[in-house]
Amino acid sequence: MSIWEYANPKKFLATTERVMPTLWISSAALISVGLVWGFFFTPDDYRQGSTVKIIFLHVPSALMAINAWFMMLVTSLVWVIRRHHVSALAARAAAPVGVVMTLIALVTGAIWGQPMWGTWWAWDPRLTSFLVLFLFYLGYIALWEAIDNPDTAADLTSILCLVGSVFAVLSRYAVNFWNQGLHQGASLSLDKEENVADVFSNPLYVCMAGFVLLFIALVFYRTGTEIRARRIKALIARERLEA
Amino acid sequence: MIALLFRDLKLALRAGGGFGLGLAFFLIVTVMVPFSVGPQSELLARIAPGVLWLGALLACLLSLDRLLALDWEDGSLDLLATAPLPLEGTVTIKALAHWITTGLPLVLAAPVLGVLLNLPVQGFLWLLVSLLLGTPALSVIGTFGAALTVGLKRGGLLLSLLVMPLYVPTLIFGAEVARRGAEGLAVQTPLLLLAGISAASIALLPFASAAVLRVNLR
Amino acid sequence: MTLTVTDLSVARGGLPVLEGVSFNLRPGSALILRGPNGIGKTTLLRTLAGLQPPLAGRVEGAEEQVAYAAHSDGLKPTLTVAENLTFWASVFGQNGIDAALDAFDLQALRDRAAGALSAGQKRRLGLSRMLVTGRPVWIMDEPTVSLDTAAVAMFANAVRAHLGQGGSALIATHIDLGLEAEVLDAGLFKAKPPALDDFDGGFL
Numbered sequence: 001m002s003i004w005e006y007a008n009p010k011k012f013l014a015t016t017e018r019v020m021p022t023l024w025i026s027s028a029a030l031i032s033v034g035l036v037w038g039f040f041f042t043p044d045d046y047r048q049g050s051t052v053k054i055i056f057l058h059v060p061s062a063l064m065a066i067n068a069w070f071m072m073l074v075t076s077l078v079w080v081i082r083r084h085h086v087s088a089l090a091a092r093a094a095a096p097v098g099v100v101m102t103l104i105a106l107v108t109g110a111i112w113g114q115p116m117w118g119t120w121w122a123w124d125p126r127l128t129s130f131l132v133l134f135l136f137y138l139g140y141i142a143l144w145e146a147i148d149n150p151d152t153a154a155d156l157t158s159i160l161c162l163v164g165s166v167f168a169v170l171s172r173y174a175v176n177f178w179n180q181g182l183h184q185g186a187s188l189s190l191d192k193e194e195n196v197a198d199v200f201s202n203p204l205y206v207c208m209a210g211f212v213l214l215f216i217a218l219v220f221y222r223t224g225t226e227i228r229a230r231r232i233k234a235l236i237a238r239e240r241l242e243a
Numbered sequence: 244m245i246a247l248l249f250r251d252l253k254l255a256l257r258a259g260g261g262f263g264l265g266l267a268f269f270l271i272v273t274v275m276v277p278f279s280v281g282p283q284s285e286l287l288a289r290i291a292p293g294v295l296w297l298g299a300l301l302a303c304l305l306s307l308d309r310l311l312a313l314d315w316e317d318g319s320l321d322l323l324a325t326a327p328l329p330l331e332g333t334v335t336i337k338a339l340a341h342w343i344t345t346g347l348p349l350v351l352a353a354p355v356l357g358v359l360l361n362l363p364v365q366g367f368l369w370l371l372v373s374l375l376l377g378t379p380a381l382s383v384i385g386t387f388g389a390a391l392t393v394g395l396k397r398g399g400l401l402l403s404l405l406v407m408p409l410y411v412p413t414l415i416f417g418a419e420v421a422r423r424g425a426e427g428l429a430v431q432t433p434l435l436l437l438a439g440i441s442a443a444s445i446a447l448l449p450f451a452s453a454a455v456l457r458v459n460l461r
Numbered sequence: 462m463t464l465t466v467t468d469l470s471v472a473r474g475g476l477p478v479l480e481g482v483s484f485n486l487r488p489g490s491a492l493i494l495r496g497p498n499g500i501g502k503t504t505l506l507r508t509l510a511g512l513q514p515p516l517a518g519r520v521e522g523a524e525e526q527v528a529y530a531a532h533s534d535g536l537k538p539t540l541t542v543a544e545n546l547t548f549w550a551s552v553f554g555q556n557g558i559d560a561a562l563d564a565f566d567l568q569a570l571r572d573r574a575a576g577a578l579s580a581g582q583k584r585r586l587g588l589s590r591m592l593v594t595g596r597p598v599w600i601m602d603e604p605t606v607s608l609d610t611a612a613v614a615m616f617a618n619a620v621r622a623h624l625g626q627g628g629s630a631l632i633a634t635h636i637d638l639g640l641e642a643e644v645l646d647a648g649l650f651k652a653k654p655p656a657l658d659d660f661d662g663g664f665l
Contacts, residue, residue: 135408146395151475155458163451167409174412237476238654246551257539318533325510325529326552461513
């Protein structure tokens with residue numbers, strides 16, 4: 001039994017279809033519990049008032065925006081090294097989810113920033129890095145869409161993802177250097193004295209877990225779609241070949 | 244390899260080679276800036292380093308889609324891939340030829356255009372140095388983008404979309420050197436970072452470009 | 462140097478087109494590749510030239526030995542005939558292009574820009590490139606396209622001379638070049654599609 005068995009599209013489809021209902025339900029449950037808990041059963045912050053509660057959308061989506069790219073990096077590497085088609089298709093499936101997460105993080109950030117900083121947008125390093133990440137996502141998706149041959153597309157996008165990751169990290173540091181910003185420090189971290197208070201962090205954890213499960217569910221679902229699309233494409237090509 | 248370099252330079256200089264187009268574009272963009280932001284010389288002096296860097300970057304971008312596409316269309320790329328030259332060498336030479344025909348003229352023209360934008364006197368040296376260090380990175384990164392999109396029919400726009408985010412660090416550090424130079428501040432840190440990005444790109448990216456080109460050729 | 466191909470399968474666009482291709486190409490011999498359009502001749506030749514990886518099987522004796530002539534000639538219209546040829550000669554580490562110009566009767570055109578040549582003249586220039594590579598194994602894809610009878614004879618003579626010097630040639634063509642050559646029919650190696658329900662990593 002090894003994880004590579006799931007590189008077989010059939011096996012992957014069969015397994016994910018079994019776990020899909022659980023994933024959908026548990027992510028929906030976690031997100032609703034987390035959001036209801038966060039929105040209605042936490043106190044207002046003494047400085048930020050009730051605006052602070054957007055954190056329950058902002059932080060989980062920002063988390064997934066970065067981790068989606070990280071997942072694409074890993075699956076791209078698996079494709080480049082082991083050439084498992086499911087891996088490449090999973091990377092393709094994750095990109096639109098990642099771009100939406102990035103967009104949610106940017107929009108909720110703007111909505112939060114308006115009352116707090118008095119502006120919708122500032123060229124703060126964190127905000128700017130997310131905008132750059134958004135551009136990377138767009139380029140990656142556009143390249144997938146532009147190429148007909150699926151294997152070529154998988155190869156090219158994988159290399160773009162690898163090179164892009166390096167440049168994304170570089171951009172992060174460049175942007176930090178370029179402008180020290182307004183954004184507060186990380187809301188949650190393991191080694192910091194001052195974190196978000198427990199009343200806020202507990203529902204936040206629930207929301208984050210919900211977003212992680214939602215992301216996994218969406219990626220499984222979309223990968224299944226990609227696999228079927230690939231299969232149809234292959235069958236059509238095969239018919240042409242036989243004719 | 245030298246033969247390839249000379250051929251590319253010769254092609255750029257002959258009719259239809261597009262030599263000087265990037266330079267003309269750089270000039271046009273720079274001339275357009277005062278029209279869009281107004282003629283106040285203090286304002287122009289303040290934005291001059293950034294505008295010149297952005298103009299150089301755009302002019303560089305403009306010529307990228309011909310970098311490999313012409314060789315792809317006439318079959319030279321297939322033949323070069325079967326030649327004794329490693330493909331990594333080929334793309335490096337292509338990037339070098341691009342830099343000589345596009346990047347270097349931009350560097351040399353930038354001070355002249357700096358005059359048009361009221362660039363402060365102490366800024367000229369650092370503008371020149373930052374462009375000299377940064378434009379090779381633009382060429383090498385651009386070659387990677389050109390290799391990615393070489394097989395595509397309408398690759399031009401996609402090429403810009405792919406390459407622009409990769410240009411972000413170079414632009415930030417390059418323009419920062421030029422800005423600090425113009426304001427008389429210390430430039431050492433961004434200058435070293437810019438040089439680092441250029442050096443690392445030149446050393447590593449040709450491998451990625453060659454890998455991508457191999458995929459596109461098969 | 463013998464080019465040995467063993468049980469080679471090649472794919473186009475992810476689909477296997479030819480399988481089980483095996484042959485030897487010994488020095489001094491030529492092999493004519495035939496087969497209907499779309500069977501995968503070009504794909505096979507590109508694989509042998511090292512431009513794409515084989516699906517299965519082995520190719521031995523091709524590395525750094527093959528000169529490949531594709532459908533397009535890789536000519537730069539703004540360079541002269543001599544400049545085009547000199548460039549390829551120096552890429553392959555050779556010098557002297559006069560023999561190649563003589564073989565294809567291009568001496569009179571040597572200073573004309575390649576863009577001003579007729580289709581047949583361009584093709585002759587493209588083929589003369591093979592002579593300046595110094596490579597022993599010629600792999601050529603439809604070399605006689607747009608050539609007239611005299612030029613085809615020129616080409617056949619060049620191949621004959623190349624074989625006489627211990628070179629070898631694999632040529633995909635439908636024209637009888639008058640060479641003593643074996644014929645390889647690509648149609649015999651047409652890949653059979655794998656069973657339908659066996660859908661694994663390759664989706665076929």
